[in-house]
Amino acid sequence: MPDPDPPTLHATAVAVDGRGLLIRGASGSGKSGLALEMMARGAQLVSDDRVILRAAGDALWLTAPKPLRGMIEARGIGLLGADCTDRARLCAVLDLDREEEARLPQRREIMLQGHRIPLLHKSAHPYFAASLVQYLKGGRRE
Structure with missing residues (x-):
C-alpha cells in the first residue's frame, strides 16, 4: 500500500x-549541475531541489512535487524546462x-524507510556524470 504522507x-x-x-548535498554543492550533466548524457530528470520519496511494496520511488515538475535550475541562467519522468x-x-x-571503493549502504540502498560519494573526475549514467544502466560489478 502506498505511503499516505511521503517525505x-x-x-x-x-x-x-x-x-x-x-x-x-548541502545547498550549492552541485546537485542540479550534476543532474544537468547526466541529462546531457541520456538521463531523465525526476525532480530538482525537492524530491518526494514514496514507499510502495518492496521499493522506494522518486517523484516530483507538482509545482516543480519539469523544471531544473541552471545557475547563472535560471529555471529551465526539462523532459522528465513521472x-x-x-x-x-x-x-x-x-x-x-x-579508486575501487567498497560497497556502502544507507537505510531509507527500512530499505537498504547503495550509497555513493562524489568524485572529482571529469567523467563522473558519465560513470553515474552507466551505473544506472548496468549496475556495479565486483
Missing part, C-alpha cells in the same frame, strides 16, 4: 530506464558532501 527531501533525482539516483525506482543515493578517495 519530501531537499535533493535532486535523475533516472535512466526507470532506475533512479537520489543526489543529496517516477523512478530508487537504486542509489549519491552524497555530494563526501568525497570518494578510493
Whole structure:
C-alpha cells in the first residue's frame, strides 16, 4: 500500500530506464549541475531541489512535487524546462558532501524507510556524470 504522507527531501533525482539516483548535498554543492550533466548524457530528470520519496511494496520511488515538475535550475541562467519522468525506482543515493578517495571503493549502504540502498560519494573526475549514467544502466560489478 502506498505511503499516505511521503517525505519530501531537499535533493535532486535523475533516472535512466526507470532506475533512479537520489543526489543529496548541502545547498550549492552541485546537485542540479550534476543532474544537468547526466541529462546531457541520456538521463531523465525526476525532480530538482525537492524530491518526494514514496514507499510502495518492496521499493522506494522518486517523484516530483507538482509545482516543480519539469523544471531544473541552471545557475547563472535560471529555471529551465526539462523532459522528465513521472517516477523512478530508487537504486542509489549519491552524497555530494563526501568525497570518494578510493579508486575501487567498497560497497556502502544507507537505510531509507527500512530499505537498504547503495550509497555513493562524489568524485572529482571529469567523467563522473558519465560513470553515474552507466551505473544506472548496468549496475556495479565486483
